[in-house]
Amino acid sequence: MRVFLLSLLVRFGCGAELQLEMYGSLESPNFPDPYPTDTKQNWTLSVPDGFRITLFFSHFDLEPSYLCEYDFVKVEADGEALAFFCGREETDTEAVPAQRVITSPRNSLTVQFVSDFSNEERFSGFVAHYSAVDIDECSERGDEEPLCDHFCHNFIGGYYCSCRYGYQLHTDNHTCRVDCSGAVFRERSGILSSVNFPGPYPKSSDCWYRIELEAGFRVHMNFDPRFDVESHPDISCPYDHLKIQAGSREFGPFCGDRSPGIIRTDSNIVSIRFHSDDSGENLGWSLSYTATGSQCPVPEALPNAVMVPIQSEYSFKDHVVFSCQPGFLLVQDGGTSDRLQLECQADGSWSGRPPRCDITSRWQQRLLSAVWKSGPDSAVSPSKPVPLPVFFQLTESKGGLKRGQLAGMEEHQNGSEVGA
Numbered sequence: 001m002r003v004f005l006l007s008l009l010v011r012f013g014c015g016a017e018l019q020l021e022m023y024g025s026l027e028s029p030n031f032p033d034p035y036p037t038d039t040k041q042n043w044t045l046s047v048p049d050g051f052r053i054t055l056f057f058s059h060f061d062l063e064p065s066y067l068c069e070y071d072f073v074k075v076e077a078d079g080e081a082l083a084f085f086c087g088r089e090e091t092d093t094e095a096v097p098a099q100r101v102i103t104s105p106r107n108s109l110t111v112q113f114v115s116d117f118s119n120e121e122r123f124s125g126f127v128a129h130y131s132a133v134d135i136d137e138c139s140e141r142g143d144e145e146p147l148c149d150h151f152c153h154n155f156i157g158g159y160y161c162s163c164r165y166g167y168q169l170h171t172d173n174h175t176c177r178v179d180c181s182g183a184v185f186r187e188r189s190g191i192l193s194s195v196n197f198p199g200p201y202p203k204s205s206d207c208w209y210r211i212e213l214e215a216g217f218r219v220h221m222n223f224d225p226r227f228d229v230e231s232h233p234d235i236s237c238p239y240d241h242l243k244i245q246a247g248s249r250e251f252g253p254f255c256g257d258r259s260p261g262i263i264r265t266d267s268n269i270v271s272i273r274f275h276s277d278d279s280g281e282n283l284g285w286s287l288s289y290t291a292t293g294s295q296c297p298v299p300e301a302l303p304n305a306v307m308v309p310i311q312s313e314y315s316f317k318d319h320v321v322f323s324c325q326p327g328f329l330l331v332q333d334g335g336t337s338d339r340l341q342l343e344c345q346a347d348g349s350w351s352g353r354p355p356r357c358d359i360t361s362r363w364q365q366r367l368l369s370a371v372w373k374s375g376p377d378s379a380v381s382p383s384k385p386v387p388l389p390v391f392f393q394l395t396e397s398k399g400g401l402k403r404g405q406l407a408g409m410e411e412h413q414n415g416s417e418v419g420a
């Protein structure tokens, strides 16, 4: 007869080898002769990790007794009794194995046999067989959290986990992480969020995001009210957290279900780190950011000049273009031109000085200052006509003098560069 023994070798760190059988059998002492009296014997069965043991009694013949107090067989695993047998047939107070298959929760099992001082009826005892069966780790989890974050694959003697496309198995072999670092946002506005938002974010991941704008901008962030990062009632964000670093300022850690709302940083560079641990199903966070530039002073209205655009405030990167009213000449730094563009710079100053609009000929300048000497009211009021040559120049502004022109006339009157 061919005996086919399947066994696995399990290596231990110290080098010793323990042979773990995949199946086997056990018998009561002296079987098939009657078992001895006053006997206690234990069998410890073990199979490789990843398996459990099934035990089946093919023969069972013990002395019956009330609640099996004389002779008995007890099956235990991990300190818990799985079966307690005696007798020849099932009664109210005695249990026999019959066709029952006993299954251990894990890879070991002990069978204990005890006989008392007598075996007068020559009970023959028992024969039992055991074998290793695979544990289906993927489907036998009950209410516990699944072993694998995404996919679980059972095989004989073990199981392994895998992840959805775009994720990597963490070195814990169970959770699925993402490579979510290194994104740099260089636009003046944008949206950042945790991966999958508003779906559960990946576990075991560290995500770094950076907003990098030119110096001169300040980043403002506005968090979506939907905010859900795993938290703890007593300890500050021990599991998952969001931290923001902006220049020398730090914001966070943030976790829980209250959105951080609006965060105004003074920095043009912001880094955001989001850490998640290996469990939990939380929905994450999202934020939109905008940037405002350094503010430049509103340029003063210049005499006879037109400035576009007119805004209540000017910030970094904004432009203004100056040109002069007809009949006036744009002068800057000794030269003349049609128009001049100034830019609001990173440090909140303009890229140059505003130009000057000089009247084109000398006699016109004289007339203008002569008119001015009769008093400012006469110049602004359309009901009091001013001498023709000057009025001719000023009608271009359609319906009277603008503030800038009025101020300009003052300057012309006492300004050293024009000379009366």
Ligand SMILES: *[C@@H]1O[C@H](CO)[C@@H](O)[C@H](O)[C@H]1NC(C)=O
Pocket (backbone or CB within 6 Å): 040, 041, 042, 076, 110, 112
């Ligand atoms: C057999 O195991 C049981 C517990 O499982 C223990 O109480 C008993 O002392 C053991 N008997 C022998 C003979 O090792």
Ligand SMILES: *[C@@H]1O[C@H](CO)[C@@H](O)[C@H](O)[C@H]1NC(C)=O
Pocket (backbone or CB within 6 Å): 171, 172, 173
């Ligand atoms: C994960 O699996 C690899 C190969 O299957 C193994 O070498 C490693 O020890 C495992 N890591 C853990 C933490 O179980």
Ligand SMILES: *[C@@H]1O[C@H](CO)[C@@H](O)[C@H](O)[C@H]1NC(C)=O
Pocket (backbone or CB within 6 Å): 410, 411, 414, 415, 416
């Ligand atoms: C010109 O007049 C204005 C107000 O009328 C005055 O503020 C300014 O200092 C004067 N400039 C000169 C150079 O006198």
Ligand SMILES: [Ca+2]
Pocket (backbone or CB within 6 Å): 063, 070, 071, 115, 116, 117, 118, 119
């Ligand atoms: Ca007995």
Ligand SMILES: [Ca+2]
Pocket (backbone or CB within 6 Å): 050, 134, 135, 136, 137, 154, 155, 156, 157, 158, 159
């Ligand atoms: Ca398995």
Ligand SMILES: [Ca+2]
Pocket (backbone or CB within 6 Å): 230, 239, 240, 276, 277, 278, 279, 280, 281
């Ligand atoms: Ca978590």
